[in-house]
Amino acid sequence: MKEHKERDPKDTKEKERNQQEKTMNLLLQMVAPGTPFRDGLENVLRAKTGALIVVGYSPEVMEVVDGGFSINCDFSPNYLYELAKMDGAIILNEDVKRILYANTQLIPDPSISSSETGIRHRTAERVAKQTGKLVVSISQRRNVITLYQGNLRYALKEMGVILTKANQAIQTMEKYRAVFTQALTNLSALEFEEMVTMHEVAYVIQRAEMMLRINNEINRYVLELGNEGRLISMQKEELVGSAEEEAWLLLRDYAKDDAENKVKEIQAAIRKLSSEELLDSGLLIRLLGYPSLNSVVEEGLLPRGYRMLSKIPRLPSIIIHNLVDRFCALPHIVMASIEELDEVDGIGEVRARAIKEGLKRIQDQVFIDRQI
Secondary structure, three states, rough: OOOOOOHHHHHHHHHHHHHHHHHHHHHHOOOOOOHHHHHHHHHHHOOOOOOOEEEEEOHHHHHHOOOOEEOOOOOOOHHHHHHHOOOEEEOOOOOOOOOEEEEEEEEEOOOOOOOOOOOOHHHHHHHHHHHHOEEEEEOOOOOOOEEEEEEEEOOOHHHHHHHHHHHHHHHHHHHHHHHHHHHHHHHHHHHHOOOOOOOHHHHHHHHHHHHHHHHHHHHHHHHHHHHHHHHHHHHHHHHHHHHHHHHHHHHHHHHHHHOOHHHHHHHHHHHHHHHHOOOOHHHHHHHHOOOHHHHHHHOOOOOOHHHHHHHOOOHHHHHHHHHHHHHHHHHHHHHHHHHHHHHOOOOOOOHHHHHHHHHHHHHHHHHHHHHH
Protein backbone atom coordinates (compact mmCIF):
# COMPACT_ATOMS: atom_id res chain seq x y z
CA MET A 1 0.00 0.00 0.00
CA LYS A 2 1.16 3.51 -0.78
CA GLU A 3 1.53 5.76 2.21
CA HIS A 4 -0.73 8.77 2.14
CA LYS A 5 1.27 11.81 3.13
CA GLU A 6 -0.87 14.38 4.88
CA ARG A 7 -0.53 17.92 3.65
CA ASP A 8 0.80 20.34 6.23
CA PRO A 9 -1.94 22.94 6.94
CA LYS A 10 0.76 25.59 7.42
CA ASP A 11 2.16 24.88 3.91
CA THR A 12 -1.35 25.03 2.45
CA LYS A 13 -2.01 28.40 4.08
CA GLU A 14 1.37 29.66 2.87
CA LYS A 15 0.57 28.66 -0.73
CA GLU A 16 -2.84 30.31 -0.50
CA ARG A 17 -1.29 33.47 0.93
CA ASN A 18 1.36 33.55 -1.83
CA GLN A 19 -1.30 33.06 -4.50
CA GLN A 20 -3.45 35.81 -3.02
CA GLU A 21 -0.47 38.16 -2.89
CA LYS A 22 0.37 37.40 -6.53
CA THR A 23 -3.25 38.00 -7.58
CA MET A 24 -3.44 41.24 -5.60
CA ASN A 25 -0.25 42.56 -7.19
CA LEU A 26 -1.66 41.89 -10.67
CA LEU A 27 -4.89 43.66 -9.76
CA LEU A 28 -3.06 46.69 -8.39
CA GLN A 29 -0.99 46.92 -11.59
CA MET A 30 -4.20 46.87 -13.64
CA VAL A 31 -5.78 49.73 -11.67
CA ALA A 32 -2.61 51.71 -10.94
CA PRO A 33 -2.75 55.51 -11.26
CA GLY A 34 -1.74 56.60 -14.75
CA THR A 35 -3.45 53.67 -16.49
CA PRO A 36 -6.48 54.40 -18.70
CA PHE A 37 -8.59 52.04 -16.58
CA ARG A 38 -7.79 53.93 -13.38
CA ASP A 39 -8.51 57.25 -15.13
CA GLY A 40 -11.94 55.92 -16.09
CA LEU A 41 -12.64 54.68 -12.55
CA GLU A 42 -11.62 58.04 -11.09
CA ASN A 43 -13.92 59.86 -13.54
CA VAL A 44 -16.86 57.74 -12.38
CA LEU A 45 -15.88 58.24 -8.73
CA ARG A 46 -15.74 62.03 -9.06
CA ALA A 47 -19.10 62.09 -10.87
CA LYS A 48 -20.66 60.17 -7.94
CA THR A 49 -22.69 58.00 -10.31
CA GLY A 50 -21.44 54.64 -9.03
CA ALA A 51 -20.66 51.67 -11.28
CA LEU A 52 -20.36 47.89 -11.46
CA ILE A 53 -17.67 46.65 -13.85
CA VAL A 54 -16.69 43.06 -14.72
CA VAL A 55 -13.26 42.52 -16.29
CA GLY A 56 -13.21 39.39 -18.44
CA TYR A 57 -15.49 37.58 -20.88
CA SER A 58 -16.26 33.89 -20.33
CA PRO A 59 -19.23 31.47 -20.32
CA GLU A 60 -19.31 31.80 -16.52
CA VAL A 61 -19.68 35.58 -16.83
CA MET A 62 -22.39 35.34 -19.47
CA GLU A 63 -24.36 32.99 -17.20
CA VAL A 64 -24.88 35.83 -14.72
CA VAL A 65 -25.49 38.55 -17.36
CA ASP A 66 -29.06 39.43 -18.28
CA GLY A 67 -30.17 42.11 -20.73
CA GLY A 68 -28.11 45.13 -21.73
CA PHE A 69 -26.63 45.68 -25.16
CA SER A 70 -23.44 44.86 -27.01
CA ILE A 71 -20.91 47.69 -27.41
CA ASN A 72 -17.69 45.97 -28.56
CA CYS A 73 -15.69 49.18 -28.92
CA ASP A 74 -12.20 50.28 -27.88
CA PHE A 75 -11.88 51.19 -24.23
CA SER A 76 -11.44 54.81 -23.20
CA PRO A 77 -11.86 56.52 -19.81
CA ASN A 78 -14.52 58.83 -21.27
CA TYR A 79 -16.55 55.96 -22.71
CA LEU A 80 -16.48 54.19 -19.34
CA TYR A 81 -17.64 57.36 -17.61
CA GLU A 82 -20.51 57.92 -20.04
CA LEU A 83 -21.70 54.29 -19.91
CA ALA A 84 -21.56 54.28 -16.10
CA LYS A 85 -24.33 56.90 -16.09
CA MET A 86 -26.71 54.05 -16.87
CA ASP A 87 -27.68 51.83 -13.95
CA GLY A 88 -26.50 48.50 -15.43
CA ALA A 89 -23.13 46.77 -15.20
CA ILE A 90 -20.35 47.13 -17.77
CA ILE A 91 -18.43 44.13 -19.14
CA LEU A 92 -14.84 44.65 -20.33
CA ASN A 93 -12.50 42.16 -21.97
CA GLU A 94 -9.63 40.52 -20.05
CA ASP A 95 -6.93 43.10 -20.86
CA VAL A 96 -9.25 46.13 -20.46
CA LYS A 97 -8.76 47.12 -24.10
CA ARG A 98 -12.40 46.81 -25.19
CA ILE A 99 -15.85 47.52 -23.76
CA LEU A 100 -18.02 44.51 -24.62
CA TYR A 101 -21.42 45.12 -22.98
CA ALA A 102 -23.17 47.93 -21.10
CA ASN A 103 -26.32 48.44 -19.03
CA THR A 104 -26.48 44.72 -18.18
CA GLN A 105 -28.06 43.22 -15.11
CA LEU A 106 -25.94 40.79 -13.09
CA ILE A 107 -27.81 37.91 -11.45
CA PRO A 108 -25.34 35.79 -9.46
CA ASP A 109 -26.27 32.72 -7.41
CA PRO A 110 -27.99 34.12 -4.28
CA SER A 111 -26.77 31.17 -2.21
CA ILE A 112 -23.17 32.44 -2.46
CA SER A 113 -22.22 34.04 0.87
CA SER A 114 -21.52 37.77 1.02
CA SER A 115 -20.44 39.99 3.88
CA GLU A 116 -21.48 43.17 2.04
CA THR A 117 -24.66 45.10 2.84
CA GLY A 118 -25.23 47.32 -0.22
CA ILE A 119 -26.87 45.72 -3.27
CA ARG A 120 -24.11 46.80 -5.69
CA HIS A 121 -21.27 45.53 -3.48
CA ARG A 122 -23.09 42.31 -2.59
CA THR A 123 -23.66 41.60 -6.29
CA ALA A 124 -20.01 42.39 -7.06
CA GLU A 125 -18.73 40.00 -4.38
CA ARG A 126 -21.00 37.15 -5.50
CA VAL A 127 -20.15 37.60 -9.19
CA ALA A 128 -16.43 37.61 -8.35
CA LYS A 129 -16.75 34.39 -6.34
CA GLN A 130 -18.92 32.70 -8.97
CA THR A 131 -16.88 33.63 -12.06
CA GLY A 132 -13.35 34.13 -10.68
CA LYS A 133 -13.12 37.40 -12.64
CA LEU A 134 -12.21 40.86 -11.37
CA VAL A 135 -15.30 42.86 -10.45
CA VAL A 136 -15.00 46.55 -9.59
CA SER A 137 -17.69 48.26 -7.53
CA ILE A 138 -17.69 52.05 -7.25
CA SER A 139 -19.78 53.30 -4.37
CA GLN A 140 -22.13 56.16 -5.21
CA ARG A 141 -22.33 57.46 -1.64
CA ARG A 142 -19.07 56.47 0.06
CA ASN A 143 -16.73 57.43 -2.81
CA VAL A 144 -14.81 54.16 -2.61
CA ILE A 145 -13.49 51.87 -5.37
CA THR A 146 -13.58 48.23 -4.23
CA LEU A 147 -11.96 45.32 -6.08
CA TYR A 148 -13.27 41.76 -5.86
CA GLN A 149 -11.76 38.61 -7.35
CA GLY A 150 -12.56 35.16 -6.02
CA ASN A 151 -12.42 35.53 -2.23
CA LEU A 152 -10.23 38.64 -2.44
CA ARG A 153 -11.62 42.03 -1.48
CA TYR A 154 -9.60 45.25 -1.55
CA ALA A 155 -10.72 48.87 -1.22
CA LEU A 156 -8.42 51.31 -3.02
CA LYS A 157 -7.11 54.03 -0.73
CA GLU A 158 -6.65 57.70 -1.48
CA MET A 159 -3.29 58.65 -2.94
CA GLY A 160 -2.36 60.83 0.05
CA VAL A 161 -2.99 57.98 2.50
CA ILE A 162 -0.84 55.56 0.49
CA LEU A 163 2.00 58.09 0.15
CA THR A 164 1.98 58.70 3.91
CA LYS A 165 2.17 54.97 4.64
CA ALA A 166 4.87 54.44 2.01
CA ASN A 167 7.02 57.24 3.47
CA GLN A 168 6.59 55.80 6.96
CA ALA A 169 7.70 52.39 5.66
CA ILE A 170 10.75 54.01 3.99
CA GLN A 171 11.71 55.69 7.28
CA THR A 172 11.38 52.36 9.10
CA MET A 173 13.53 50.66 6.48
CA GLU A 174 16.22 53.34 6.86
CA LYS A 175 16.51 52.46 10.56
CA TYR A 176 16.61 48.72 9.88
CA ARG A 177 19.17 49.25 7.11
CA ALA A 178 21.51 51.09 9.52
CA VAL A 179 21.16 48.34 12.14
CA PHE A 180 21.63 45.59 9.51
CA THR A 181 24.75 47.26 8.07
CA GLN A 182 26.35 47.61 11.50
CA ALA A 183 25.47 44.02 12.46
CA LEU A 184 26.95 42.77 9.19
CA THR A 185 30.15 44.75 9.78
CA ASN A 186 30.50 43.33 13.31
CA LEU A 187 29.91 39.80 12.02
CA SER A 188 32.51 40.27 9.26
CA ALA A 189 35.11 41.40 11.80
CA LEU A 190 34.34 38.41 14.03
CA GLU A 191 34.68 36.09 11.03
CA PHE A 192 38.25 37.29 10.42
CA GLU A 193 38.97 37.03 14.16
CA GLU A 194 37.44 33.49 14.29
CA MET A 195 35.15 34.51 17.16
CA VAL A 196 31.70 34.06 15.60
CA THR A 197 28.85 32.77 17.76
CA MET A 198 25.45 31.68 16.55
CA HIS A 199 23.90 34.66 18.35
CA GLU A 200 25.54 37.08 15.90
CA VAL A 201 24.54 34.97 12.90
CA ALA A 202 20.91 34.70 14.07
CA TYR A 203 20.81 38.45 14.77
CA VAL A 204 21.97 39.37 11.26
CA ILE A 205 19.53 36.89 9.65
CA GLN A 206 16.69 38.41 11.68
CA ARG A 207 17.56 41.96 10.59
CA ALA A 208 17.90 40.94 6.95
CA GLU A 209 14.51 39.21 6.95
CA MET A 210 12.85 42.21 8.64
CA MET A 211 14.23 44.48 5.92
CA LEU A 212 12.97 42.18 3.17
CA ARG A 213 9.51 42.07 4.72
CA ILE A 214 9.34 45.87 4.80
CA ASN A 215 10.55 45.81 1.19
CA ASN A 216 7.58 43.60 0.21
CA GLU A 217 5.22 45.99 1.97
CA ILE A 218 6.65 48.97 0.08
CA ASN A 219 6.36 47.03 -3.21
CA ARG A 220 2.60 46.88 -2.64
CA TYR A 221 2.47 50.64 -2.08
CA VAL A 222 4.54 51.27 -5.22
CA LEU A 223 2.13 49.16 -7.28
CA GLU A 224 -0.85 51.02 -5.89
CA LEU A 225 0.78 54.40 -6.48
CA GLY A 226 1.50 53.66 -10.15
CA ASN A 227 3.28 56.60 -11.81
CA GLU A 228 3.38 58.43 -8.49
CA GLY A 229 5.46 55.67 -6.89
CA ARG A 230 8.70 56.18 -8.84
CA LEU A 231 10.46 58.20 -6.12
CA ILE A 232 9.44 55.73 -3.41
CA SER A 233 10.69 52.86 -5.58
CA MET A 234 14.07 54.55 -6.11
CA GLN A 235 14.48 55.16 -2.36
CA LYS A 236 13.55 51.56 -1.63
CA GLU A 237 16.04 50.13 -4.14
CA GLU A 238 18.80 52.32 -2.71
CA LEU A 239 18.08 51.13 0.84
CA VAL A 240 17.66 47.44 0.09
CA GLY A 241 20.81 47.27 -2.01
CA SER A 242 22.32 43.80 -1.82
CA ALA A 243 20.51 42.77 1.40
CA GLU A 244 18.79 39.81 -0.25
CA GLU A 245 22.05 38.49 -1.71
CA GLU A 246 23.85 39.03 1.62
CA ALA A 247 21.13 37.05 3.43
CA TRP A 248 21.40 34.20 0.91
CA LEU A 249 25.21 34.02 1.19
CA LEU A 250 24.95 34.19 4.98
CA LEU A 251 22.76 31.08 4.95
CA ARG A 252 25.23 29.30 2.65
CA ASP A 253 28.04 30.21 5.03
CA TYR A 254 26.40 28.90 8.18
CA ALA A 255 23.76 26.31 7.27
CA LYS A 256 24.73 22.81 8.36
CA ASP A 257 24.20 21.68 4.76
CA ASP A 258 25.22 24.31 2.18
CA ALA A 259 23.65 22.59 -0.84
CA GLU A 260 21.62 25.15 -2.80
CA ASN A 261 18.35 23.24 -2.62
CA LYS A 262 18.74 22.84 1.15
CA VAL A 263 19.53 26.53 1.61
CA LYS A 264 16.44 27.40 -0.46
CA GLU A 265 14.35 25.26 1.91
CA ILE A 266 15.80 27.11 4.92
CA GLN A 267 15.15 30.46 3.23
CA ALA A 268 11.54 29.48 2.53
CA ALA A 269 11.09 28.29 6.13
CA ILE A 270 12.39 31.63 7.48
CA ARG A 271 9.96 33.54 5.26
CA LYS A 272 7.07 31.52 6.71
CA LEU A 273 7.93 32.53 10.28
CA SER A 274 5.66 34.95 12.07
CA SER A 275 7.15 38.18 13.46
CA GLU A 276 7.33 36.62 16.94
CA GLU A 277 8.93 33.38 15.68
CA LEU A 278 11.53 35.33 13.72
CA LEU A 279 12.85 36.85 16.95
CA ASP A 280 13.41 33.36 18.43
CA SER A 281 17.15 32.76 17.90
CA GLY A 282 16.83 29.13 18.99
CA LEU A 283 14.28 28.48 16.25
CA LEU A 284 16.55 30.05 13.61
CA ILE A 285 19.45 27.91 14.79
CA ARG A 286 17.34 24.75 14.43
CA LEU A 287 16.27 25.83 10.93
CA LEU A 288 19.95 26.14 10.01
CA GLY A 289 20.31 22.45 10.92
CA TYR A 290 21.85 22.64 14.40
CA PRO A 291 20.07 20.71 17.18
CA SER A 292 20.86 23.25 19.91
CA LEU A 293 22.87 26.34 20.74
CA ASN A 294 25.26 24.37 22.98
CA SER A 295 26.27 22.01 20.19
CA VAL A 296 27.19 24.97 18.00
CA VAL A 297 29.36 26.47 20.73
CA GLU A 298 31.15 23.18 21.31
CA GLU A 299 31.91 22.62 17.63
CA GLY A 300 33.03 26.19 17.01
CA LEU A 301 31.48 28.18 14.21
CA LEU A 302 33.46 29.08 11.10
CA PRO A 303 31.95 30.64 7.96
CA ARG A 304 32.57 28.78 4.72
CA GLY A 305 33.52 32.02 3.00
CA TYR A 306 30.89 32.44 0.29
CA ARG A 307 29.94 35.95 1.46
CA MET A 308 33.46 37.34 1.77
CA LEU A 309 34.73 35.78 -1.44
CA SER A 310 31.78 37.23 -3.35
CA LYS A 311 33.08 40.71 -2.48
CA ILE A 312 36.27 40.13 -4.51
CA PRO A 313 35.80 41.67 -7.99
CA ARG A 314 35.61 39.38 -11.02
CA LEU A 315 35.71 36.16 -9.02
CA PRO A 316 33.32 33.65 -10.67
CA SER A 317 30.93 31.65 -8.49
CA ILE A 318 32.48 28.37 -9.68
CA ILE A 319 35.88 29.50 -8.36
CA ILE A 320 34.29 30.48 -5.03
CA HIS A 321 32.70 27.03 -4.84
CA ASN A 322 36.04 25.35 -5.60
CA LEU A 323 37.77 27.38 -2.87
CA VAL A 324 35.12 26.51 -0.28
CA ASP A 325 35.18 22.86 -1.36
CA ARG A 326 38.97 22.72 -0.93
CA PHE A 327 39.48 24.74 2.27
CA CYS A 328 36.03 24.34 3.95
CA ALA A 329 36.23 27.59 5.97
CA LEU A 330 37.08 31.26 5.45
CA PRO A 331 39.98 31.37 7.98
CA HIS A 332 41.68 28.51 6.11
CA ILE A 333 41.34 30.41 2.84
CA VAL A 334 42.73 33.58 4.46
CA MET A 335 45.74 31.67 5.85
CA ALA A 336 46.42 29.76 2.64
CA SER A 337 49.57 30.69 0.73
CA ILE A 338 49.54 31.81 -2.90
CA GLU A 339 50.97 28.41 -3.84
CA GLU A 340 48.14 26.60 -2.02
CA LEU A 341 45.51 28.80 -3.65
CA ASP A 342 47.14 28.21 -7.03
CA GLU A 343 46.54 24.46 -6.64
CA VAL A 344 42.75 24.93 -6.61
CA ASP A 345 41.05 24.09 -9.90
CA GLY A 346 40.56 27.20 -12.05
CA ILE A 347 42.97 29.42 -10.09
CA GLY A 348 46.30 30.47 -11.54
CA GLU A 349 49.03 32.45 -9.83
CA VAL A 350 47.58 35.81 -10.92
CA ARG A 351 44.11 35.00 -9.58
CA ALA A 352 45.58 33.47 -6.40
CA ARG A 353 47.42 36.72 -5.73
CA ALA A 354 44.24 38.73 -6.44
CA ILE A 355 42.28 36.58 -3.95
CA LYS A 356 44.96 36.99 -1.29
CA GLU A 357 45.14 40.76 -1.74
CA GLY A 358 41.36 41.09 -2.05
CA LEU A 359 40.70 39.35 1.26
CA LYS A 360 43.37 41.51 2.94
CA ARG A 361 41.71 44.72 1.66
CA ILE A 362 38.29 43.52 2.81
CA GLN A 363 39.65 42.63 6.24
CA ASP A 364 41.33 46.02 6.68
CA GLN A 365 38.16 47.85 5.61
CA VAL A 366 35.95 45.78 7.94
CA PHE A 367 38.14 46.62 10.95
CA ILE A 368 38.05 50.32 10.01
CA ASP A 369 34.25 50.29 9.58
CA ARG A 370 33.79 48.59 12.93
CA GLN A 371 35.47 51.51 14.68
CA ILE A 372 33.27 54.13 12.98
